[in-house]
Amino acid sequence: MKEFFAFVRKEFLHIFRDRKTLLVLIGLPTMLIVLFGFAISTEIRNVNIGFFSPQEDAVLSRLADKIDQSGYFTSVGWMRSEAEIDEAMRQGRIDVALMFGSDFTSGLYSPEGAVVSVVTDATNPNNASMEVMYLASIINEYFGSDISRSVSMRMAASANMSSASGMLVPNLRMLYNPQLKSSYNFVPGIMGLILMLICSLMTSVSIVREKETGSMEVLLVSPVRPINIVLAKMIPYFVIACVVLLNILLLTIFVLKVPVAGSFFWMILVSVIYIILSLGIGMLVSSLVRTQIIATLICGMIFLVPVMMFSGMLYPIESMPVALQWFAQVIPAKWFIEAIRKIMIEGVPVRYVTMEILVMTGMAAMFFTAAVVKFKDKL
Amino acid sequence: MDAIVIRGLRKSFRKDQPPAVCLQGETVIRKGELFGIIGPDGAGKTTLFRMLATLLDPDEGSATLEGLDVVRDYRKIRTILGYMPGKFSLYSDLSVKENLEFFASVFGKDIDSNYDLIENIYCRLRPFEKRKAGKLSGGMKQKLALCCSLIHSPSILFLDEPTTGVDPSSRRELWENLAQLKAAGMTVVVSTAYMDEADRCDRVAMMKSGRFLTVDSPGNIMKRFGKRLLAVRSDNMFSLLKDLRSLDAVEKCYTFGDTHHVTLKDGTEADAAMIASELESVYGHKGVKVYDVPATLEDCYMNLEEE
Numbered sequence: 001m002k003e004f005f006a007f008v009r010k011e012f013l014h015i016f017r018d019r020k021t022l023l024v025l026i027g028l029p030t031m032l033i034v035l036f037g038f039a040i041s042t043e044i045r046n047v048n049i050g051f052f053s054p055q056e057d058a059v060l061s062r063l064a065d066k067i068d069q070s071g072y073f074t075s076v077g078w079m080r081s082e083a084e085i086d087e088a089m090r091q092g093r094i095d096v097a098l099m100f101g102s103d104f105t106s107g108l109y110s111p112e113g114a115v116v117s118v119v120t121d122a123t124n125p126n127n128a129s130m131e132v133m134y135l136a137s138i139i140n141e142y143f144g145s146d147i148s149r150s151v152s153m154r155m156a157a158s159a160n161m162s163s164a165s166g167m168l169v170p171n172l173r174m175l176y177n178p179q180l181k182s183s184y185n186f187v188p189g190i191m192g193l194i195l196m197l198i199c200s201l202m203t204s205v206s207i208v209r210e211k212e213t214g215s216m217e218v219l220l221v222s223p224v225r226p227i228n229i230v231l232a233k234m235i236p237y238f239v240i241a242c243v244v245l246l247n248i249l250l251l252t253i254f255v256l257k258v259p260v261a262g263s264f265f266w267m268i269l270v271s272v273i274y275i276i277l278s279l280g281i282g283m284l285v286s287s288l289v290r291t292q293i294i295a296t297l298i299c300g301m302i303f304l305v306p307v308m309m310f311s312g313m314l315y316p317i318e319s320m321p322v323a324l325q326w327f328a329q330v331i332p333a334k335w336f337i338e339a340i341r342k343i344m345i346e347g348v349p350v351r352y353v354t355m356e357i358l359v360m361t362g363m364a365a366m367f368f369t370a371a372v373v374k375f376k377d378k379l
Numbered sequence: 380m381d382a383i384v385i386r387g388l389r390k391s392f393r394k395d396q397p398p399a400v401c402l403q404g405e406t407v408i409r410k411g412e413l414f415g416i417i418g419p420d421g422a423g424k425t426t427l428f429r430m431l432a433t434l435l436d437p438d439e440g441s442a443t444l445e446g447l448d449v450v451r452d453y454r455k456i457r458t459i460l461g462y463m464p465g466k467f468s469l470y471s472d473l474s475v476k477e478n479l480e481f482f483a484s485v486f487g488k489d490i491d492s493n494y495d496l497i498e499n500i501y502c503r504l505r506p507f508e509k510r511k512a513g514k515l516s517g518g519m520k521q522k523l524a525l526c527c528s529l530i531h532s533p534s535i536l537f538l539d540e541p542t543t544g545v546d547p548s549s550r551r552e553l554w555e556n557l558a559q560l561k562a563a564g565m566t567v568v569v570s571t572a573y574m575d576e577a578d579r580c581d582r583v584a585m586m587k588s589g590r591f592l593t594v595d596s597p598g599n600i601m602k603r604f605g606k607r608l609l610a611v612r613s614d615n616m617f618s619l620l621k622d623l624r625s626l627d628a629v630e631k632c633y634t635f636g637d638t639h640h641v642t643l644k645d646g647t648e649a650d651a652a653m654i655a656s657e658l659e660s661v662y663g664h665k666g667v668k669v670y671d672v673p674a675t676l677e678d679c680y681m682n683l684e685e686e
Contacts, residue, residue, distance in 0.1 A: 006484030010473070017472040214468035218528070221432050221462040222485045223454070378435045378453075 003224050015204070015236050022240075025202070029244050030251060036186040037256040044130045049073040050094040053083050054102040063142050066096075072134050072208060075278030094118040096131045108143065167361045176261070176346050183256045188340035189314075191248055191271065192333035193307050198241045199278030200285065201299040207233055207286035208295045217379065230286070234279045241275045261347025267340060270353065273360045274336040278280040280367030281332070287375040307333040335359045382566035383408035383431065387440035390426055399426040401589045402440065405635055408568060408582075416570040417577050417680070420587030423463060424570040427586075428539045431568075432462045444535055445492040447626055451564030458486075465540040465570075467520045471513025475504055475523055478512050479530060486531030493532045496563070500556050501526050518549030525556065536560065538569045542576060554579045574677040585680050592683040604674035606630070606682065609651055610638040613664040622662045626654065632680055640678060 015022055051064050070077035081086045085097045097099050097119040101107065107114030118135050120130040177184040207230055210216040219229055245268075252258045260267060281303060289295050310328040317328045328334050339356035342348050345374060350357075385406040391398035400423040408414045416424050429435040429440055433453035442449045446522075447456050469478045483490050494501075500522050507515065512523060521541055530534065538557075542550045554576065557567050561581075571582065578597050585592040594602060595651045618640070620639055621668045623632040628649035631642045643649060655669040 003485055006481055010470070010477075010481050013473055013477060014470070049514045088514055144566075213466055213472055214466040215470060217429075217434060218462065218468050219485070220434060221457050222482075222531075223458040223487070224485050334453075378436060379429060 004228055004232055005259045006228060007224070008235050011206070011233055011236040015240070021202075025198055025240060026244065026247065028197075029190065031250050032190050033187070033248060033251045033256065034196065037183045037251075043330060044072055044127055044134060046074050047072060047096055047127075048076050048129055049135075050076045050085055050088050050097045051100075052079045052082060052097065053100040053104065053105075055156060057100075057105055059105045060100055063139065064098075066136055066142055067135070068136075072138075085119065089119070095127075096135070098135065114165055183252070183258050184345050185341075187248070187252045187256065187258055188337045188344060189311065191245070191340060192274070192311055192337045193304065194244060194248065195271065195275055195336075196278045196281075196307055196333055197299075198235055198244060199275055199350055200303055201296065202240075202284035203234055203237050203279055203282030203294050204285040204289075204295040204299055206237075208289060208292050211290055212292055220377055220379070227372060227375055230283055230371075230375065232281065237282075238275060238279060238373070241278075242272075243270050243274070247292060258345075260344050262343035263350060265344045266350045266353070270336065270339045270343065270360070273357065273364065274332070275331050277336075277360050277364035277367065280364050280371060283371040284367050284374065287371050306321050306331050310334060311337045332360060332363050335363075381407050382410040382412065383414075383442065383444055383568070385431070385440075386685070387443045388427065388430055388437045388442055389439040390430060390435060390437050390443070396627070398438070399423045400430065400437075402427075403590055406584065406591060406594055408566065410566055411561060411564050412566055413581045414566075414568045415577050415580030415583040415587060416568065416586055417534055417572070417574060417583050417676070418570075419572055420619075422586040423589035424586060425539055426589075427492060428462075428464075428537050428568075428570060432460060432537055433457060445545045452470075459534045460534040461528040461531070463524050463528040463536075463538045463541060465543060467524060469512045469524055469527060472511060474509050474511055475515070476508045477570070479526055481525040483530045488531050493530055496532055496560075497526045497529050499559060502528075514522040518545045518552075521545055521549065521553065529560070533565070535566045536568070538567070540570055540572065542571055542573060567605070572682060574675065575675045583676070585683055587680075587683075600676060600679050601674050604679050604682065606642040606645070606674075607650075608672055608674050608678055609634070609640055609641045609654065610668055610672045611644065611654070611658075611667070611669045613658065613668070614666040615664060618662075619658070619664060622658065622664070623654075626657065627655065631682065635677065638685065640672070640681075642682060 049067060050059070053060050064075055064078070066252075067073050073096070077086065078084050078087065079097070083101065085094070085099065088094045089097065099117040099119060100116075104114045104116065116139065118132050120128040210219065216229075220226055231232055232319035249260075249267075253260060282299070285295055289298065293360050306327075310317065310320075310324065310331045311333040312328070316336070320328065334357045339360075340355040342356075343350070344352050384400060385408075387404060388400055388402045389398055390400045390672065391665045411573060426435065430437050431444065432447060433449050433456050434554045436450055444456050445459060447459075463548040470481070471483065479490055483493075487506055489584070504519060504522055504526065507519065512520065515523065525538070525541065528538075541553055545553065557569065558579070561567055571577070580597065582594065582596050583600070595603075611623060613621065616634075616637075616639070620632060620634065623629055623639060623641055626649075628643050628647040629641050630644045632639055634640075651669040651671060653665050658669075
């Protein structure tokens with residue numbers, strides 16, 4: 001046991017001596033959280049919008065003001081012609097235009113209805129569809145309240161106008177994330193990414209470094225069981241991973257203001273299982289390769305890139321081809337991110353994440369067994 | 380008492396290449412012996428060490444250390460063995476003291492329990508205790524590595540090319556340290572590519588292409604050198620080598636420091652004066668000097684190669 005702690009102590013010394021790496025390990029999650037939380041977001045903001053209507057109309061002017069005030073759009077003003085809209089779009093002065101049909105307001109009350117066209121710059125398809133969606137909902141809301149108000153006024157007058165009130169009004173509710181904040185989606189993803197990075201990449205590189213420098217040769221010719229050498233390597237990285245986990249959670253709760261809806265205990269437990277699983281991956285990689293560069297490439301290419309692609313962090317898994325959907329099932333981070341989303345964002349009881357916990361525990365057991373079997377205590 | 384017994388070890392890494400190590404017969408290293416393995420780079424010294432240090436399994440043959448088989452009992456061997464690889468393999472980001480403490484605790488010991496064993500070596504490192512191992516000079520690194528491989532008081536010590544890249548005075552100190560360890564009863568096996576260091580060993584094995592050419596004390600090896608050996612020099616050393624090789628009486632000619640060494644064929648009448656006059660008259664060399672020299676280990680090695 002004394003030998004084991006000597007190893008653990010040595011590993012901590014290595015890590016603390018290498019200040020820059022430590023700084024990156026602690027600083028990177030902070031940077032990512034801030035980046036994804038504030039700078040990189042899928043929400044739209046301050047999109048330049050132009051309006052066109054054949055006639056002047058006070059109702060439409062109020063609508064334009066409302067759109068301008070929403071924060072999502074910035075009004076560039078009224079255009080005189082469709083050609084001008086076209087020109088503004090080309091020059092990049094506007095990203096989206098709202099073109100009302102002739103006699104729009106009066107058309108609203110006619111059986112034929114009124115026509116409004118939304119023209120967007122679809123070079124970025126995600127933004128374009130978001131803009132259309134946001135505009136449609138603002139317009140619906142505006143006329144919805146406007147119409148019902150005018151309807152009730154007229155009802156008082158003649159009590160004979162029921163056509164507008166028969167309109168279908170969908171009642172939309174965004175569960176778990178009513179403000180549609182993208183940080184709700186990214187926080188579990190970043191946790192999956194960073195914890196995998198620290199645990200698998202750093203452990204495997206630090207074990208392989210000993211092989212590369214030749215110190216493993218000396219360690220092997222000692223009474224210490226070589227598997228203990230590897231286990232001792234994991235403890236410091238486990239500790240660092242836990243520190244980073246707390247760091248991410250604190251930033252998430254106090255800076256991004258994403259509340260933890262479910263059980264804090266189970267969220268930590270699921271994360272610890274995931275940390276152990278990642279350590280197992282690192283250990284397996286280190287027992288298979290001989291050079292740091294290969295270890296880095298394997299961990300980076302085979303484990304980190306799929307985390308981004310197939311964990312549902314950036315792209316929904318359900319919309320992938322079936323073969324890739326199957327592939328996504330073997331990505332450990334996918335299960336972790338799903339579990340964290342359920343507990344942290346949805347706040348469901350732990351019995352709904354039993355599946356995820358079991359899969360991750362199974363994977364961890366598998367990686368550790370493979371690593372121990374593959375570990376050679378000779379050169 | 381035999382500390383190490385090697386019975387025909389063989390190891391090859393690739394099928395299409397000759398084996399890295401291919402020892403025939405039995406080689407015995409006695410307890411408390413300072414044994415040298417001498418050979419040029421690529422002779423198979425490191426591979427042999429790794430097999431004896433239980434890091435590589437031999438393809439054929441077997442070896443025992445203190446009666447323990449290197450394949451079967453490798454765990455037990457690892458408790459009695461001190462091994463210092465050729466490459467500096469301590470932790471360069473840890474200080475001198477931290478390295479030593481770490482290696483002591485790996486063997487379940489502390490520095491004090493075996494301090495007397497390393498005292499002579501460590502006293503030179505003591506002023507640099509707080510310095511990072513990576514910032515030490517080459518000789519200091521080797522001293523630290525030696526301390527680390529001695530701290531658990533092994534009964535057998537393997538040193539793979541400990542003097543490579545070390546200045547002459549540090550080399551001399553190292554050999555003095557090894558002599559002290561031997562005097563303390565430790566079996567020490569050292570490999571080196573420097574022939575002049577072999578004199579310090581009780582016995583040496585001359586190694587070439589994975590085989591032991593001969594195993595004997597340096598004195599006996601030199602005594603058995605049965606040929607006449609001449610040292611030759613002239614103003615034009617380069618063409619001299621070629622010309623010497625074309626002489627009838629000359630068996631073998633090779634450069635040795637600033638002279639060429641020449642062995643003469645058995646039964647030839649030629650001597651130093653005859654060769655000198657032939658070089659001057661037939662080949663037109665100027666400033667020719669030819670004289671008899673006693674054989675060194677290097678001469679023995681050069682002439683053993685052929686057999």
